[in-house]
Structures are given as structure tokens and as C-alpha cells.
Amino acid sequence: MILAGTNLHILAVRCQNEDAFGQLMEAEVVDRLRVSCVRLLSLVAVPDERVVSKVLFSPVVLESEVREHNGMGFGPMAVPPSLQD
Secondary structure (H helix, E strand, O other): OEEEOOHHHHHHHHHHHHHHHOOOHHHHHHHHHHHHOOOOEEEEEOOOOOOOEEEEEEEEEEEOOOOEEEEEEEEEEEOOHHHOO
């Protein structure tokens, strides 16, 4: 089942990031985005009442000399190494 990420998923999502990437950097980026970004979309995969994967979308602004484009950036996406095959 895919669910909207909530405060109940924060610790599980952090653990998934650390496990999937083998370092703290991505987990810290997600934590910072969660605190500073109002329009954040977090989705978690919960097949058996535990988070096994997550993806994050955050606002992005692309600017050129003539216009500005508002959109959503994708990532990081975390899947545990045991499920990456």
C-alpha cells in the first residue's frame, strides 16, 4: 500500500534513507526539507505495516532570463538494499 508520509513515518523513513544509501547525508537532507518546506509530498510503501520504501517530492523553481518555471523535484527515493534486485 502507498500512503502519504506522516509524522508517524519520520523515524522509519530516516532509517530507510540511512540503510538504502549507506550514509547519513540523504537522511539529513530529507529531515531539513521536512522542517523548511511547506509543500512537500512524501510517499511511503507499507506492504505489511512497516515502511519498506519512500520517495520525496519538493518544490523547485527553474529560472531563465525570460521566465520562471515552478515544479516538483523528485528524490531522494530510498529502497532497502535487500529489495533492490
